[in-house]
Amino acid sequence: MNLSSELRYGQSHDPFYTEYNRRKGHFSMAADHMHGHHELYYLFGGERFYFIKDRAYLVQAGDLVIVPGDEVHKTSDTGVPHHERVVLYYDERYFAMFDETEAELLRSPFRGTRRLLRLDAPERLRVEQLLYGMLREIQDRPPGSGLPIRHAAAELLLFAARRTLGAASESAEEASSPTAAKMTEVARHIAAHFRERLTLDELSGRFYLSPSYLSRTFKRCTGFGIAEYVGITRIKEAQRLLRETDLRITEVSEDSGFDNFSHFEKVFKTLARMTPRDYRAQFRRKR
Template sequence: MTMPSLPGKLLYGSISEPLWIEYDRRIGYHSMDNTHYHRAYELFYLYNGERNFFIGDSVYHVRAGDLVLIDSNVVHKTSELDKPNHERAVLHYDHAFFAGLIREETELLLAPFGADHPIVKLNLQEQMHVESLLASLLSELSESPPGYRLHIRNMAIELLLFTARHTQKRKQLPSVELTPVQRKVTDIIRHINQHFREPLHLDDLAKQFYISKGHLCRVFKEVTGFGFSQYINTTRIKEAEHLLRETDLSITQVSERCGFENFSHFGKVFKELSGLSPRAYRKLVQK
């Protein structure tokens, strides 16, 4: 189902706010250009089209009517399959969004994000219910009547509550059968996730996993949407951000613990992915 009465793009809030919403009707082919992870919990609903979704260490085929749930700080990326055009709504819930709720309510609403399978398959009736909630939310956003922010917050909670109740009732989905190429890339990703603090070189991994360097780079990009080095850098910088927030380690020590062999390279990659130098990032988050 499409939302023809809405503009082709709507935005609410920003990544630094408790609730951040994006609605897009995209024409043609579109893939995420940048590496992507954030503190917020992400709820993604696909109205139309098909997407390839890389989440954590696995790849999923997402179809119209699917809900995608992405946990806080999990690396993810979407890319096209064979079909152009897609329409989606994305809600990002920062930790601050739940500040007014009691602990049991917060745990209920966030429980689906910790599930083993991040894709929620909905039947037609369930799709219609989710789309009615989104239509109410997005119409308020588009028209901005008095009190629209209250309504948007209420609908955002309703979406989480529906998802939480649905996932409690649903049966465990059968595991998706991966192709040999997807299994190989998944093994490589898991190795990177376990050993990113150590030197990781393309030559060594190609030999370890019995694959040529060129083929490894090509299929890694096809399956995940990330370049090989891009994924390693993203994994390392995500850990660096955690250490800068939660520890008193020096920036040099953080660089070393995250697997960077060159301090100046660490600073360059950190600023490229985080938008700030390591020192500026620490100053901002430790205010």
């Protein structure tokens, strides 16, 4: 049975939903991805750069990617056209259906440090049988289709949990290309020094790269422009301060590395889809 090129189950406000795409040609995510759902991303075919937090991964067919909720991430084109992928999204409400021990086990991939699992042939066969079975249920919607779909969602989480138990944080499985590794160095420098003045010229000098090469290659490997990633890193810190402290919003702006308050408000609203004041208010209501 042939699958449609796009399939979806559930909505973004649900505890669990999933999206499948088979894309022709070249494609990079247009929108910045920063949301509360955890993700499992499986690449059936093709090749992608996947940038998570401060590291670029070269993802190949048969790789399973683990993305914790609220961690900045984005996929981008490696130059190889065509890819097929599925993304399963879980928010914290999803785990409420399990007992405490089961929930902790199923959450564990998102609390660990491994972000990429390179599956061997038997593992890949098992995962693809599971996922294609789920996708057939989503496409055909026979009576009771929700049961095998939800079962597959839990089964993939369990596979990821068992696969990551006892695994080291870094391994040969996560090896990236030399270019991606260099861009990871740049991203980690930005993440460590976001309160300082960071410009393309300063970064290119520090890493002995021409500004044009750094700008072009960072964008290709991470999906973000340099200034865009600096802004995102600062906004993530601002969100933490708004949630966890009683600092005035102007102080949050300064402590996050912004030297212009109006620019801070503009960038915050673009990324968080709300004002800093509204963002803080929603956490105050939950107390």
